Amino acid sequence: MTIDQVAILPLYAASGTAILVLLADLLVARRAVTMGALALGGIATAVCAIAVGGSRAPTFCAGGECSWVPSPIAVVTAVLFAGLTVGVLALSVPALRLGTAPAGEFCFLLASSMTGGVVIGYSGDLISLIVGLETLTLPLYVLVGLRRFAPRERISTAGASASITFFLISVISTAIALLGAALNYAATGAIHLDRLIDGYGPAASVAQVGVALLVIGFAFKVAAVPLHAWAPPTYEGAPLPIAAYLSTASKLGGVLALAAIVSRLDAAAITAALAVLTMTVGNLVALRQDRMVRLLAWSSIAQAGYVLAALALGGPGVQAAIVYAVFFMILEFVAFAAVVSLRPVAADGGDMLAYRGAGRRSPWRGAALVLAFAGLAGLPPGLAGLFAKVTVVDALIDEGWGWLAGVVALNAVIGLAYYVRAAANLYAGPPKVGIQVVDPELLEGATHPRLAVARPVAAALIVAAAAAVVLGFAPQLLFDALS
Incomplete structure (x- = not known):
């Protein structure tokens, strides 16, 4: 077996970050030092991934098959995992200073989860893929419910319930994926991804069942319908940064x-069915949501449907799916960051009424949330989201899947309704007398009857225009780079 130590530098940086955080908390026991260690480790992980690049030869090879495979997609996703980790830490700083969760445990679990994400991107076999996925997920069971106290007892109870729900569903999904991997191995004798085939002779039906179980098990992780029920209550009960x-x-x-x-095995039928169900149910149910986090949760389910639509193409759709996923993650994170900034420290997501007029009171934060909604909806000036959707639709049409492209376009139109409603609520007038406000402290100052909207709207347009210029053509550039 050959091992290229340079090729696995991103893994060393990510796992080293977890060890460094653990030692910092043990030896120094200062919150700022612990959080600083995680931030520096996340940056180091991204730098190592970029420095190593995606063209380096695979390593951990035996018999011509390799378990660690650098690629442009692996580099992009490792940088994104590191960036999201540092971003979540930044969003969590006020709550950690308040003492809602122990900083050492929080940072260590977050670093461990980042390590799992890096492993997934570089995985060359089913074993490392599933181990990486579980390393990413296991710390989140604890992070969802990790808090010393909560502003309200209801939030604390919801956190425990969300943690248990997430744990049980993830264990089931992992068991299904492992069974699928075992059946596929029994039929093909292969665990390396490049050697996976659909089976042959009497073993063909066993291999097909294994493929279906693998897709179903991994579909739990993206909250694909009908395997989605855990996502909205888990998101609602978790701390907002988590x-x-x-x-x-x-x-x-x-x-x-x-x-x-799906890029190596024939799973087009089941993936296409999951895509149609996921985007349709996600958008339709999101129309009825009156709580911000649940709206974002159902929105993310619908967005996962668009990603699955591209993956239904198999190999030709992987680049389009990754491009869409990358920009969806960025826009979704911006939306959550804006929500965190608009809420009191350690509070839950709140009712939609709590955000009424928030764009008037906090023009820049409201503008960021509007821009995120525009991008997720695929509306100008959120051109990154629009071009990412066009990338998926274009890939579907090129491969002769016009009917699925039509379903994607129809669902994108349905999604406009709740994104526009949520964005308009940010600049709505003050609540009328007699309407009960869920969080009165958030609406302090919102009742001014002559509060002008000109400056907030202008600020929103400026921010949106600047982001459109910077990110507008980024999906096509990323697609070209990954190709």
């Missing part, structure tokens, strides 16, 4: 695992 991580990094891990399977 909900952001679940909706982005955790879902990205599931997308990478699915991409590794």
Whole structure:
């Protein structure tokens, strides 16, 4: 077996970050030092991934098959995992200073989860893929419910319930994926991804069942319908920064695992069916949501459907799916960051009424949330989201899947309704007398009857225009780079 130590530098940096955080908390026991160690480790992980690059030869090779495979997709996803980890840490700083969770445990679990994400991107066999996915997911069971106290007893109870729900569903999904891997190995005798085939002779039916179970098991991780029920209550019960991580990094891990399977095995029928169900149910149910985190949760389910639509193409759709997933993760994280900034420290996501007029009171934060909604909806000036959707639709049409491209376009139109409603609520007038406000402290100052909207709207347009210029053509550039 040959091992190229340079090729696995991103893994060394990520796992070293977890060890460094653990030692910093043990030896120094200062919150700032512990959080600084995680931030520096996340940056180091991204730098190592970029420095090593995606063209280096694979390593951990035996018999011509390798378990660690650098690629452009692996580099992009490792940088994204590291960036999301540092971003979630930044969102969590106020709550950690308040003491809602022990900083040492929080940072160590977050670093461990980042390590799992890096492993997924570089995995060359089913064993490392599933181990990486579980390393990404296991710390999140604890992070969802990790808090010393909560502002309200209801939130604390919801956190425990969300943690248990997430744990049980993830254990079931892992068992299904492992059974699928075992059946596929029994039929093909292969665990390396490049040697996976659909089976032959009497073993063909066993291999097909194994493929279906692998897709179903990984579909749990992306909250694909009908395997989605855990996501909205888990996001709602988790601390807001952790909900952001679940909706982005955790879902990205599931997308990478699915991409590794469907790009090599024939799973078009089941993936297309999951895509149609996921985007349709996610958008329709999101129309009825009146709580912000649940709206974002159902929105992320619908967005996962668009990713699955590209993955239904198999190998030709992987680049389009990854491009869409990357920009969806960025926009989703921006939306959660804006929600965190608009809420009191350590509070839950709140009712939609709590955000009424928030764009008037906090123009820049409201503008960021509007821009995120525009990008997720695929509306100008959120051109990154629009071009990412066009990338998926274009890939489907090129491969002769026009009907699925039509379903994607129809669902994108349905999604406009709740994104526009949520964005308009940010600039709505003050609540009328007699309407009960869920969080009165958030609406302090919102009742001014003559508060002008000109400056907030102008600020929103400036921010949106600047982001459109910077990110507008980024999906096509990333698609070209990955190709």
